[in-house]
Every structure is written in C-alpha cells, then in structure tokens.
Amino acid sequence: GAGVSQSPSNKVTEKGKDVELRCDPISGHTALYWYRQRLGQGLEFLIYFQGNSAPDKSGLPSDRFSAERTGESVSTLTIQRTQQEDSAVYLCASSLPQGANSPLHFGNGTRLTVT
Amino acid sequence: GQSLEQPSEVTAVEGAIVQINCTYQTSGFYGLSWYQQHDGGAPTFLSYNALDGLEETGRFSSFLSRSDSYGYLLLQELQMKDSASYFCAVRDRRRNTGKLIFGQGTTLQVKP
Numbered sequence: 001g002a003g004v005s006q007s008p009s010n011k012v013t014e015k016g017k018d019v020e021l022r023c024d025p026i027s028g029h030t031a032l033y034w035y036r037q038r039l040g041q042g043l044e045f046l047i048y049f050q051g052n053s054a055p056d057k058s059g060l061p062s063d064r065f066s067a068e069r070t071g072e073s074v075s076t077l078t079i080q081r082t083q084q085e086d087s088a089v090y091l092c093a094s095s096l097p098q099g100a101n102s103p104l105h106f107g108n109g110t111r112l113t114v115t
Numbered sequence: 116g117q118s119l120e121q122p123s124e125v126t127a128v129e130g131a132i133v134q135i136n137c138t139y140q141t142s143g144f145y146g147l148s149w150y151q152q153h154d155g156g157a158p159t160f161l162s163y164n165a166l167d168g169l170e171e172t173g174r175f176s177s178f179l180s181r182s183d184s185y186g187y188l189l190l191q192e193l194q195m196k197d198s199a200s201y202f203c204a205v206r207d208r209r210r211n212t213g214k215l216i217f218g219q220g221t222t223l224q225v226k227p
Binding site for chain 1: 146148156157158163165202214215216217219
C-alpha cells in the first residue's frame with residue numbers, strides 16, 4: 001500500500017504564526033514518530049506514539065510544540081507562535097508494533113520556513 | 116540516556132570499500148540500526164544488528180560488538196549513488212518508551 005504521507009510538503013510562515021503539520025502513517029503501523037532535521041544535521045527526536053499508550057513527549061523542545069494522534073491513524077504536529085529557529089524539515093515515521101526489528105518508514109517530510 | 120558517535124564525513128572513490136563506525140552509550144541495548152538518507156530525501160532502513168557479528172545484505176554489511184558498544188556499516192564496490200548520509204540508531208529501552216535515537220549522521224561522498 002501507500003507509504004507514509006506528510007502534508008504540506010513545504011510551508012512558509014511568518015514569525016509568530018501557528019502551523020499544523022499532518023502525517024498519515026502506513027495502515028496497521030501502531031507506532032508513529034516525529035523528528036526534526038535542521039539543514040545538514042541529524043534527526044532530532046520530538047515525540048513517539050505507540051498504540052493506546054501515553055506518548056513519549058520527552059523530545060518536544062518547548063511548550064509551543066504539541067502533537068496529537070487519532071487512534072492508530074493520522075497525527076498532527078502543531079507549532080504555536082513560530083520562531084525562526086523552528087525552520088527545519090519535520091519528518092514523520094511509522095512502524096509495526098514496537099519490536100526489536102521494526103524498521104521505521106519515513107515520509108518525505110514537511111519543510112518549514114519561518115520568515 | 117542514549118548517545119551515538121559517528122564521523123561527520125567520509126570520502127571514497129568509486130569501486131572502493133568504506134567503513135562507517137558508530138559507538139554508542141545506552142542504558143539498555145536493544146539492537147543497532149542503520150539508515151540511509153539521500154540529499155533532500157527520506158531516511159530509509161538499511162540493516163539491523165541485535166547480536167554480535169556481521170549481517171550482510173548485498174553490497175552492504177553491518178557489524179556489531181556489544182562488548183565494545185561499537186558497530187560499523189561496510190559498503191563495498193562503491194557506486195556514485197551511494198553518496199548519501201548514513202545514520203546509526205539505537206532504541207530507548209526505558210520503560211514506557213521505544214523511541215529510536217539517531218546519531219548525527221555520516222556524509223559519504225563517492226568520487227569518480
């Protein structure tokens with residue numbers, strides 16, 4: 001079936017505005033991850049959802065960041081009062097139920113530019 | 116917590132063999148994974164090692180030594196299309212989380 005889908009692919013916003021990023025995981029993938037990747041940098045963990053368990057929010061950089069997931073489907077990452085340092089590619093990934101060898105399948109990301 | 120160290124850049128010529136090392140510190144070990152990311156693209160899974168030794172998948176192999184907290188990705192018969200960033204990753208074993216933590220990545224440049 002289809003892979004992980006993210007929208008929008010690109011988003012340009014003014015400093016101080018709120019943005020909402022969307023992720024549609026692969027059907028049947030109960031685990032969902034959000035990562036941030038600044039230009040030329042590694043993947044910075046933001047948040048992890050696994051089934052009905054409480055999400056691991058330990059990577060969210062500030063209270064301006066929040067994420068939700070509806071059941072085992074769509075997830076949205078919201079950034080409030082955007083700042084220029086929020087400019088990055090936001091990557092979503094999904095995987096089968098957590099197991100030792102459940103590879104992550106990534107979407108193509110949303111490139112966020114805050115002007 | 117978890118941390119991973121890998122070289123920032125590696126350069127090699129077409130047809131050669133290159134090894135990308137990864138050392139990790141973790142409070143509990145649950146396997147070492149490798150991902151490839153071409154410029155502007157999404158990361159894709161390459162390999163996974165749970166036990167010591169070498170795992171081979173075509174031109175790519177991955178090695179793990181749990182006693183040394185060390186692993187490497189070996190790329191043979193390098194091709195221009197192998198130019199990409201390579202990330203090692205470990206899974207957080209702490210209770211109630213299974214997040215995957217990535218290294219900062221190694222940029223491989225393959226030259227003609």
